[in-house]
Amino acid sequence: MAYGQKIREYTTEPFFLTPLIDHLPVSKTVPTPEKFFGHVTGAPNILTYSKPLADYLRALEKASPRVHVISMGPSEEGREMVVALISDADNLSHLSDIKRMNGRLADPRGLQEAEAQALLKRTVPMYWLTGAMHAPESGPPEMLMELAYRLAVSEEPNIKTIRKNSIVMITPVLDTDGRDRAVDVYRYRKANPGKAPIPLVYWGKYVAHDDNRDGMTLALKMSKALTKTWLEYHPQVMHDLHESVPFLYISTGTGPYNAWIDPITVSEWQDLAYEEIEQLTKANVPGVWTHGFFDGWAANYGKTVADGHNAIGRFYETFSAGGADTGIRSTGSASTREWYRPNPPFPSVRWSLRDNVNLSESGILVALHKVASEKDRYLQNFYLKSKRAVAKGRTEGPGAWVFPSNDPARKRQAMLLKLLQSHGIEIQRLDEAANLDGQSIPRGSYVVRMDQPYSRMADMLLDTQYYKPSDPRSYDDTGWSLGPLFDVKTWRIKDPAILDRQMSPSPDITMIESDAPRLTKPLRIALVHTWTNTQDEGWARLALEGMKVPYDYLSVHAIRDNADLRAKYDLILIPQTGGSAQSLVNGIPKVGDPIPWRPTPEYPNLGGPDATDDIRGGLELAGVANLQKFAREGGTLVCVGNAARMPIDYGLVSGVSITPPQALNAPGGVYLTTKEDAESPLLKGYGANLAGYFNMNTMPILSTGGGSGQGRGGAPERASGRGSLTDPDVIQGRPPYTPKAKPGDVPENDSPRNQGDRPRVLLRFAGRDQVMVSGMIDHPEELAGKPALIDCPTGKGHIVLFAINPFWRGQTVGSYQLVLNAAEWVKP
Template sequence: MKNILWIVLLYTSVAVAQTVPSPKEHFGFNIGDDYKLATYTQTAAYFEKLAATSDRVKLVDIGLTEEGRHQYMLIVSSPENLKHLDQYKKISQQLARAEGLSDQQAHALAAEGKAIVWIDGGLHATEVVGIHQLIETAWQFVSRKDPETMRILDNVVILMTHANPDGQELTTNWYMRNADTLKRSTEQLPVLYEKYIGHDNNRDFYIMNMKESSNMGKQLFLEWMPQIMYNHHQRGPEGSVLAGPPYRDPFNYVFDPLMITGIDALGAAMYNRLNVEDKPGYTRLNGSSFSTWYNGGLRTTTQYHNMIGLLTEIIGNPTPEKIPVVPSRLVPNGATPNPVIPQDNWHFRRSIDYSVSLNYSVLDYAARQRDEVLYNIYKMGKNGIDKGNKDSWTLSPKRADAITAAYKKDKNDTTKDDGSDPYGWMKRGSNIPMSYYDAIYKNPALRDPRGYIISADQPDFATAVKFINALIKAGISVYKATDSFTVAGKHYPTGSYIVKTAQAFRPHVLDMFEPQDHPNDFQYPGGPPIRPYDAAGWTLAFQMGIQYDRQLDAFDGPFQRLPYGELQQTSRTSVTVANGYLLSAHANNSFIAVNDLLKAGVKVYRLTSGTADYPAGTFYIPGNATAQLQQVIATLGVKPAGVSKKPKGLAAITSMRIALWDNYGGSIPSGWIRWIMEQYHFPITVIYPQDIDSGDLRKKYDAIIFVTRAIPPVKGEEPNRYGFSLKPPAPEEIPEQYRHMLGKITKDTSVPKLKEFLEAGGTIITIGTSTNLAYHLGLPVHNALVEAGTEKPLPGTKYFVPGSILQVAFDSTQTAAWGMPSTGDINFDNSPVFKLDATAAEKGVKPLAWFTTDKPLRSGWAWGQAYLKDGVAAFVAPVGKGTLYAFGPEITFRGQSHGTFKLLFNGLYTVK
């Protein structure tokens, strides 16, 4: 009897120990309860409990965050599937890469495999529905036993990924700090919800600078390669509940059409389910601003990898909110078939329920169409390989317009499209002969490249290696030359890199090397432009200043294919003993070496007048620092040249005391520069408006950096890039430790202090709209982009250049442009452009970069670009004993524009 009782007690204790805890049992509240949010600490502990108590869950630590937290991914599937995860991962990889498979083999693998679906939450931490729907979805999948859930678990491997642990901890603690629930708010966070870049953490996924991006990119592009990924965001357009797929045009022309139609299919499943469940308010297509043009987002970068990338933007907050009356949203149409009725009390739980339903719709589709979604990613990859192995031409607006222009020119047709025939009813039976099509789409010079060669002998090869690593982290296949070789009559050295386009992720390859051709997108003919959701052009090779050759014909050589995911290191450099050393100013990594040498007490100089071999700006290190030089350059990929005697025309440099402006809540561009400064070993101090207004700046700092949107215009206020509220917080609402961050730069108080700083010998570097400081100081420069004879800015109907890559000329004899090429690419987002007054030269104002042509566009969209010709993009001006640098372009854009980093770096040394 005792033995039987012991067995019963043992069984009972085991059963209790294995009971999966509900959110209420763990957090103390139900997910979606009003006025309640979970911290990341609590969430991570819950994920650990789910993995410990459920045989449907495996917990994976995918890496550390920027603040050192563990970033978790829950793998959820049936117990049997979890026993064979390696097998299903391998099948997913084989189908995604599509290498060496026949269609028959792919069908067999699709029948054997399980659909892999990624669902994330929390990327933008103040969008609190995202992570809480993930918690609730995880709970439902480990606890429910209904037929649909079991079918999904049997046929799908779900990757539930936390996208921003640091942000959740910050946001929840901020919201929950008030005991009075009516005072709780996710707004007015004191700092960025990702250590460096806040909202831009969703703009980092083709370069993956941040640790969180790299962690997720590894799972997406190297490990699991899901066929479907679902990225949860907020918030839906006013008067709706959410925006989702399919998205508005344009989509990027490098996509395989199956990716676009795959989005259509999933979108139909999503809004159909909501309608069945009487959940109105879903808007799509041009009902929202979201498109599939931009690369770089967590969702969008996957689309360039043949994954069906889904995004929803939903309303919802633990503090109940309302759906306002927006009359235009109350008319059913193709964009919003089932409008939601305005209401005063929309509760958090309703958004959670919508999100869980959407997750189920995606997962149910994947389960029912498992073999189809598996085979289709193979088909897209195979299409990419096939296109890369033959002559191919990408369809694009520029080429379509070229056909029309050529035909109209030959017919002397000067009529313009007035928009009266948008659907082409009157164009039936077009008489344009095929020869006009052939002139474009059979023109050998206009073919897509078969591959790209990045020569190892370029001036900044270390930065080229960083570019290659961005491709490798994104799952791109890369080759490295094991010997010297010749292609198309050009010789290349050993160690050069080769990227061929005959690979499954061809869309991403083309997107990183080729210019984007954004269409002219206007509300109506002659009307205002429709701004792209993000950038219009971003070609990473252009931004990073990479030198490469496009190869239009098939080529081969002594190429070794690198293992997928194997990051490259710059070659170790040894120093031959000499009387002195010259270090190239072309190489960004030279600045790391110089900063480390200065910190070690080594004297460093720069050539003020260059030679044919060593241009102005070249660094000189005396021979007595050989050991220190060897130590700091060992892994930087920079090669010092030994010289027998000290060159003429040297100026000693010293480190500056550098201040970087920031504000309460955190400036994203400032955060990016803070990260860049850490990478390149520039010591900085972050300062706030109150620090500037307190004065005595010259006693504390030698240089101050102001990023875009720091210095206000002479008239009015600078709008926020993302349209968020700019209402300043009241000091009494802010904890004491953050109050020193409050305030803003003002014309009456701050600008006089900055003028004093300059006149006393300080350096100020302004970027983007902060070049407004030049106008506050009354310098002899004016806005170049105005109506003739007026100061009225050009309207968007005449001029509009949203985030794109343009080409400018540089004066590399000027200190700020040392190491720059004679012409180069800049990141331009309706950026300031200047006209120097007639008296500018005599007052010492000198152009650093300017537009030399009426067609400077390299990648993206530039309407009315002829207005840019002869405009000055950057200049330097003396102010008293000090110097003001004004850079209109975004020279440090999102940590991507390595090609223009030197424009910032050069100004951060004292040159004597």
């Protein structure tokens, strides 16, 4: 068949071809990918937009009773996300019954064992495959089209087993907005080989790679759709397809594994991975491996929707083809032989998009066949994990998490409770007061019982994380406790007696507005982005829009070109961004031709959320001067994280410096800050302490001229001598002395030598033994006592420097008001 010949032609080496996919079955009625798209899957130099991919799945549905397509809803920019369900026609005709039975296994409360075993015999597992969560990872959407056809048409024994004993769910593109931009960027590069390529400035509307870090707060429509679909169908496996390391990495992880996931799931990770490795290695495929890439710890990935709900979350990383290019590629350190990689990739290889398709499709077919042929085992495990989750409240505990009804942070409390409900977690209200674990729990308090099916997900989000410093390098954040980050009270009640107290379901959480992040008067706010990194500022946009705070969205070029910013704005916010102060100021080098970022008739998906004729250049010295003028004329400039380097390095503030870490290791977690200046309007509404997000790998450690006031142990230092920290020293040989003021004395602060704009530390990181709330820290003395928030008065205005990130992945709701309070400083 011509299709099979093209597969072999596009495959660069025979060892990248397996008998599972070296041909394509023939159908007289169902269109092949070649017939529909005009090319074979994995053809060089060709990528497909999101809508034709969805249209092909609907063409399969029209031609075959084995395919059913549903919509998952639109993206932020209106592009549709879909899922195709592929199975025997008989299974699909009973889809509603299978959904109901799997839902009953997911919630086994009140289910008798005999009834459960009957359900297990009648239902089938579901295996959900998702592609293009990361827009530039181009192979999975193409591969999934061929896989869908193969599953719908083939009469080979392994495919027939998959169809009979399971339902395969296929979502070709999750980030539909980013996928279409990535295709335009690739097509532009191929059509203009003599021009500078256009970088993928934006992926989705808000965030780029971080869309796979939204598994907890569900801020993006993609994450909401994933969770809603999982809760409707309860697939036992969710398999997310990515691209990076060679040739095929299958997720398990170095550990430490997430402590709240049922250990059965961890065993299933290993079992599936080693089956795929064994079968592909038997087929003489090199470079298929596991373990040494991911850690399995953080709960923020898209696959958490499965892991946190007693299912199996997994992913692939297949070697990227750089779009759909073919050529010699170096594999770098992944070519070394390790105990977990006994058959490593070659140091260099000729690689193509078809090679990418071959390896991922072959591995998936092995996994699908294993789950289908051992369906009873995977369904039994799913049912058992669900039962163990219900038993959790009375076995390993805790009994419940309580949100006290007298917490003044009612709005933030409601936001967190509604987020838990979005994960399918049930909320109850206590009908009477209780006294348990030394806590006086008032009547009406919200209770998250740990004897419910998704107790592990709730515990995962609310509990405290500890990541041992000597464990393997963390792949992402080490701590994420949402109670402290939302700045709300959460009580972990260990006593299972809480479960016997009278309480009532609370399906509707009342939204109290009194403590909502707010502005008391309309202010003119600008949020600034660079053209080099639009990742983190998207979280700031989501936060402001969630609070219904209006703002103008400006590039650094708009700041550079406007010398009278104060006439238009009261607050200018530069969120966390990558790079140095110099990269913020210099931007993309101005060499060669202009690099546009805006839509054209030929490339309609370029541009958005902002557009320009030339992304080169940055803030530049003119922009720095304009910001300094803005602050001196009464505006407030807020710089978060790495953006705080710019006013320090370019002299907009004095008395503030950056301290390079020596031995500190704090790679993303929740850290405690303490109020230093109780009178500052910026801290209005806050108590003595606030938990904030800090990551030493992306954020600077700030210092002020007077030192941190903290010693190596985290306590205030004093000179050696008699006494203690609180018992004053007495210098021998001289009497005590206290000066007496007289009329006419000039106050110290009015002395000419002390006039000027001096920085004021508003928040400091807590002492050595208190600074870590959740996550990991090694050598905490380097962070203890350092400024977390600094106000630098500048002329009539302020420059505010954040060493914590108030807008981090939708998690730091408790910090939002700090930025709005900064806006309140500006007088109308």
